[in-house]
Amino acid sequence: MNAATGTMEYTNKRERMLITPEGLAVPVTIASRGSRLGALVLDFVILFIALFVFQLVLMFVLGGLFEEAMNTANENISGAGEFLFIVLILVGFLARYGYFLSMELGPRGATYGKRIVGIRVAARNGGRLTPEAVIARNLLRDIELFMPLVFLMMAPSGEAGNFGIAGMIWFLIFMLFPFFNKDALRAGDIIAGTWVLEAPRTKLADALSTQGAAAKGSSEITGVRYEFGEAELSIYGEHELQTLERMLRDAQPEALAAVHETICRKIGWDPGAGDERAFLEAFYAQLRAKLEGDMRFGKRKANKFS
Structure with a gap:
């Protein structure tokens, strides 16, 4: 991001930013x-x-x-x-x-x-x-x-x-x-x-090292323990997991708030504002565990449409 102009700069001329229907900004690369x-x-x-x-x-x-x-x-x-x-x-x-x-x-x-x-x-x-x-x-x-x-x-x-x-x-x-x-x-x-x-061949990225809900199981701010069921975790696949990981690594408050709102709307939750990162870390950790468990049994969910 160029601080002076407020525009996104790419090192690769074929890089683009794809906006999903959920409002997530996903970096992609145009095929040569x-x-x-x-x-x-x-x-x-x-x-x-x-x-x-x-x-x-x-x-x-x-x-x-x-x-x-x-x-x-x-x-x-x-x-x-x-x-x-x-x-x-x-x-x-x-x-x-x-x-x-x-x-x-x-x-x-x-x-x-x-x-x-x-x-x-x-x-x-x-x-x-x-x-x-x-x-x-x-x-x-x-x-x-x-x-x-x-x-x-x-x-x-x-x-x-x-x-x-x-x-x-x-x-x-x-x-x-x-x-x-x-x-x-x-x-x-x-x-x-x-x-x-x-679309290079990828495996699940190395697990994100988190300090909050993903590591301790509950929020440091509210003490709430976020646990998600099979149906709630099934809305996303590997592609969305990796997108969420990039969001957590970048730690942009506006982006995390938008992703938090999108996920809550899709799974029918209303945890309120102020604890977005803890919610997302817990969702990330449990989604990753589910996808890795499915892969051991030969089931692979590439994205939310699979």
């Missing part, structure tokens, strides 16, 4: 353009390999019928061959869209390619990633990538004519789009209200 491209290439490699293996299995099981279905120029193709050809088209379509939609709607908000490079899709408003947003950003990929590529592949044969040139211009505009804005957003991100953030 290179990592996004790498993730896309990895995803298409994964899809290609999966479809190739699927075709090999069909060839082994169906033999000549598969070859007949692939030879669409054959006027004497049988009804079974036509049906199989339609199935292959549907499988390709569902694989392309189903892969991205199902993976990005999952708790991690990332495909296998994104997970490998350590990035994820998130809503820019700090809320949950909705199906509408994921569908919109992936449907736009056809306009951004696949349609201009079709024109470009037709250009060398001379069949496309001016369409080949138009396709190249189209392709360049959309491929360079992330370089025209500071958040590296592609057109699909702008339409869907999403962005892609760094």
Whole structure:
């Protein structure tokens, strides 16, 4: 924070501050353009390999019928061959869209390619990633990538004519789009209200060393002992735990008061003002203990939406 101007200064140009619907300010880092491209290439490699293996299995099981279905120029193709050809088209379509939609709607908000490079899709408003947003950003990929590529592949044969040139211009505009804005957003991100953030593999951070309620079990100010039940602790996951830890380490009174109010509202508590830090330390300690206990039994709650 710059004391003279009152503005936040970042050492990394890709750092941003995300405001959640609860009013929490969470620092995030925009994924680099290179990592996004790498993730896309990895995803298409994964899809290609999966479809190739699927075709090999069909060839082994169906033999000549598969070859007949692939030879669409054959006027004497049988009804079974036509049906199989339609199935292959549907499988390709569902694989392309189903892969991205199902993976990005999952708790991690990332495909296998994104997970490998350590990035994820998130809503820019700090809320949950909705199906509408994921569908919109992936449907736009056809306009951004696949349609201009079709024109470009037709250009060398001379069949496309001016369409080949138009396709190249189209392709360049959309491929360079992330370089025209500071958040590296592609057109699909702008339409869907999403962005892609760094999501490095992390484990729960080292436990926060506290002196108050978390260490002694009760408040030094009021003597109240804060104990939370399973339902109350289940509202948050690892991401919120780490955010709360950063808040306690920074010890900004205004931020702690805002977080205290948000948590109390969500769990239905009204402990009053003046003992915010003790309340938050107790909540932090008990939430951490719950999450670590769940992890021992193979249950992991990445965030409040999991």
